[in-house]
Amino acid sequence: MLRRTQVVYVTTDPFFSPRAKVLHRFDHFLVEAAQAQIPCVWMTGWTRAQLDEPRRRLGQNDPYIGENGCGVYLPEDYFHLKGSNTIRLGRYTCIPIAKPQPAAAEALEELAADLDISVVPLRKLSQRELSQNTGLPTREAELLRQHDFDELFFFAGATDADIEKFRQEAERRELTVLRNSQFWSLSCGANLTKCVRELGALYDRALRGHALRIGLRVIVGDGKQSAELDRWPVAAFDKTLSLTAHLDRSEIPLQVQAKLVQTLPAGAMTETAMARALNLSQRSLQRKLSERGTTFRQVVDETRKQLAEQYLKDSMLSVSEIAYLLGFAEVSSFSRAFRRWTGQAPRGAPGKAHAEAQGGKA
Secondary structure, eight states: OOOOSEEEEEEOGGGBOTTOOBOTTHHHHHHHHHHTTOOEEEEOSSOHHHHHHHHHHTTOOSOEEETTTTEEEEETTSOSSOOSSOEEETTEEEEESSOOTTHHHHHHHHHHHHHTOOEEEGGGSOHHHHHHHHOSOHHHHHHHTOOSSOEEEEESSOOHHHHHHHHHHHHHTTOEEEEETTEEEEESSOOHHHHHHHHHHHHHHHHTSOOEEEEEEEEESSSOOHHHHHTOOGGGOSEEEEEEEOOOTTTHHHHHHHHHHHHGGGOOOOHHHHHHHTTOOHHHHHHHHHHTTOOHHHHHHHHHHHHHHHHHHHOOOOHHHHHHHTTOSSHHHHHHHHHHHHSSOGGGSTTHHHHHHHHHHO
């Protein structure tokens, strides 16, 4: 199984869109690593449920570190030697670093109550509310909250001072609180350094020698991600390589679309805000989009159109709920936009239109 004396540990979240579309030619990197027979360990904040499809699609059978350092997931029979403290989670043998659920859910509830700060766990949202808050179709949104260890949540009406107070008290209680895109996560004991060392020890035992641990951290944009860099477990690796993924011309529209999917439910994002989110100047964003023959407004329109057609076809959401998910202040604005895109009213979308027509004839 193991032919090389080095293992690459790579932060994978920057390589995927919210809907698991591969970015930055990551699939080519994985093919080359496999051809060189170098194990590639993913380090991710995603859940086991979210990772199942992309890992199958990309043919990944190496272990991974999940939920921001909460546990090490070992595919069945990957090592003949297992760690001393393991649990079974689906198709994986897991070395837990953090306490499994419901520990995080209980700790979050207790911390919020003690500080009188209102939080909303994703676990307690209805399917419709979850889809509205994530901007994802129902099935994909459901995968987001199926966590083995940490608890995703968002603050309700909290000030910056409240959030800082919350984080400081969580640290005092030895809880880990992280910002994950538009949500926050809380875990009881997540530790990336421990994860790397636990897995590294298993590779060492399997090889009967030291497997060089190479950490590959990815910084998207201009490198202004100090919080993420501060969490990088430098001491756990023999060598760390840093890649700054300056968004190339072909991927800028995809990056803009990915950000829009995340943020549209909170309202339409301005070009200035989008440039800031991608660590670019507004002029640079305009130039890069222009080089691809498009504009920010065109990408927004196309993203909204694609999502609208998908929601109308694949979900049970009402037109008003879809308007909200796409960042429209009023249903009438959405209806006008949809008619401009397709030449018909929202209820005339394929699938629904036929059903409604059949109902009218009856």
